Amino acid sequence: MNLADLGVLYGVAGVLSGAVVYRSRSRRDARAVAAALLSAPLWPLWLPVLFASQRAERDAQHSAATETEAALLEGHEAVRNTPLEPLLPRAAVDRLLGELRRATERYAELSHLLSKKGFDRAAAEERLARLEQRAASPRTLASARLHLENVARLQSLAARDRRALEELSELIAALRTQLVFARYSGSSPGEAGDIVTEVWARVEMLGTSSDGPLFELDSTLRAEEYALGQARPDSG
Amino acid sequence: MNSQVLSVFDELLRSPRAIAERSRAGGDLRPLFVASLAALVLGAGVFGATLATSRGGLQLLYSGVKLPLAMVATMLLVVPAFHAIAAGLGRPLSFSGMIGLTLAAAGRGALVLVALSPLTWLCFDRGLTYHPGVLLAVACYGLAGVAALDLVLKGVGFDARGFAIVSLFAGVLFVTGGQTAWMLRPFLGRPSAATVPFFRHRESSFWDAVQQSSLSSFGVYQLTKVEAEGEAIRSSAPGPRLENADESR
Numbered sequence: 001m002n003l004a005d006l007g008v009l010y011g012v013a014g015v016l017s018g019a020v021v022y023r024s025r026s027r028r029d030a031r032a033v034a035a036a037l038l039s040a041p042l043w044p045l046w047l048p049v050l051f052a053s054q055r056a057e058r059d060a061q062h063s064a065a066t067e068t069e070a071a072l073l074e075g076h077e078a079v080r081n082t083p084l085e086p087l088l089p090r091a092a093v094d095r096l097l098g099e100l101r102r103a104t105e106r107y108a109e110l111s112h113l114l115s116k117k118g119f120d121r122a123a124a125e126e127r128l129a130r131l132e133q134r135a136a137s138p139r140t141l142a143s144a145r146l147h148l149e150n151v152a153r154l155q156s157l158a159a160r161d162r163r164a165l166e167e168l169s170e171l172i173a174a175l176r177t178q179l180v181f182a183r184y185s186g187s188s189p190g191e192a193g194d195i196v197t198e199v200w201a202r203v204e205m206l207g208t209s210s211d212g213p214l215f216e217l218d219s220t221l222r223a224e225e226y227a228l229g230q231a232r233p234d235s236g
Numbered sequence: 237m238n239s240q241v242l243s244v245f246d247e248l249l250r251s252p253r254a255i256a257e258r259s260r261a262g263g264d265l266r267p268l269f270v271a272s273l274a275a276l277v278l279g280a281g282v283f284g285a286t287l288a289t290s291r292g293g294l295q296l297l298y299s300g301v302k303l304p305l306a307m308v309a310t311m312l313l314v315v316p317a318f319h320a321i322a323a324g325l326g327r328p329l330s331f332s333g334m335i336g337l338t339l340a341a342a343g344r345g346a347l348v349l350v351a352l353s354p355l356t357w358l359c360f361d362r363g364l365t366y367h368p369g370v371l372l373a374v375a376c377y378g379l380a381g382v383a384a385l386d387l388v389l390k391g392v393g394f395d396a397r398g399f400a401i402v403s404l405f406a407g408v409l410f411v412t413g414g415q416t417a418w419m420l421r422p423f424l425g426r427p428s429a430a431t432v433p434f435f436r437h438r439e440s441s442f443w444d445a446v447q448q449s450s451l452s453s454f455g456v457y458q459l460t461k462v463e464a465e466g467e468a469i470r471s472s473a474p475g476p477r478l479e480n481a482d483e484s485r
Contacts, residue, residue, distance in 0.1 A: 042308070046269065049269045049332045052262060052263075052265065052331075052332035056262065
């Protein structure tokens with residue numbers, strides 16, 4: 001095997017790597033193309049970095065949830081068997097943990113859903129523009145618009161859930177330190193009580209957004225929008 | 237990611253320790269990879285083109301493309317060896333961390349080459365002849381290599397074991413990088429050549445060239461068999477002779 005043969009083999013491996021990287025991306029956007037293009041000539045260096053980074057991202061998401069749970073349990077441990085225990089009793093902790101897990105799972109599901117090809121907002125926008133350009137029928141356009149709006153709604157739901165989880169995570173971390181401080185300093189639990197109230201309020205909000213019948217809502221909206229599309233003057 | 241890449245670019249020059257820490261920690265090394273690769277390609281490209289100012293013309297483009305190519309090809313070859321050396325001597329880093337560290341070091345070295353480009357250009361512009369020019373380029377590579385190895389040393393640990401790892405790695409890097417660059421020459425260009433080739437024909441090796449260049453810089457010229465035959469033909473022909481007219485690095 002000479003240098004040219006080796007070069008050909010390297011090139012074939014590069015092309016295959018590029019294809020695998022492109023197909024493995026949840027979103028087929030410019031970044032996916034860039035990652036694939038980088039893989040083709042530099043696969044021995046780029047692929048290990050790419051895969052390790054993706055794994056680190058997944059681990060970070062998982063550990064964020066478990067960190068919040070750990071903070072909650074530590075907060076409870078800090079007040080267990082003390083006069084402060086009514087602030088964060090075990091039953092409350094269990095309920096909070098349940099709500100947290102439910103919200104985290106819901107967010108993970110939404111994120112997974114949005115990473116699928118059919119839920120790509122850019123693709124939906126592009127499709128709508130293409131349909132408008134080739135003067136598709138009003139019914140087709142209405143459906144495409146509805147699809148785009150649904151994707152946008154799902155994205156905003158996911159963003160809201162992420163924000164709420166982040167805020168709750170920070171609040172629980174503050175609650176833990178406040179309870180530990182109150183226990184060791186013997187100070188008034190007033191501030192910790194305020195934080196507990198705030199945590200419950202946030203959890204209730206999480207519950208509200210979780211309880212929403214997302215797909216029922218979508219189907220209702222779809223019907224309404226579709227009807228609107230039919231009723232539009234330009235619908236013929 | 238763009239802002240992350242820019243901040244890594246800054247860190248490559250100002251905080252090599254932070255880069256080394258980042259590589260050791262692992263995690264998302266994509267910004268480090270992209271920034272280092274960009275620094276490597278741009279830096280080596282600029283220095284390659286600067287070296288070619290002694291020849292000018294198409295050689296500027298060729299050297300600007302080939303020097304980054306030589307450095308990237310060297311990285312592809314040496315990273316697994318570096319990983320094996322570090323693991324064998326008891327300092328295992330993750331493979332992706334090792335790639336990040338090595339590439340960052342190469343990027344830093346390339347940025348040092350950019351810093352040395354104006355001086356190199358000035359020297360060639362003031363009439364630096366061919367062999368001293370080659371030695372100047374070697375000195376620049378040496379300086380860049382020191383800056384790069386300093387970063388690697390910070391990554392593997394600043395102690396006796398770290399020194400041993402870096403010394404072995406430097407040996408592998410020197411031989412591999414030298415031979416890779418040798419296969420992709422010319423970078424400076426043959427002074428007497430009418431046309432500029434992208435690659436020269438394969439002849440001798442990097443080590444032969446090091447010996448020959450060292451002797452030539454002291455005025456001792458050794459001819460290969462092919463060159464000796466050419467010399468015999470030319471000595472019978474009339475016309476002026478140019479110093480080192482047949483050599484190129």
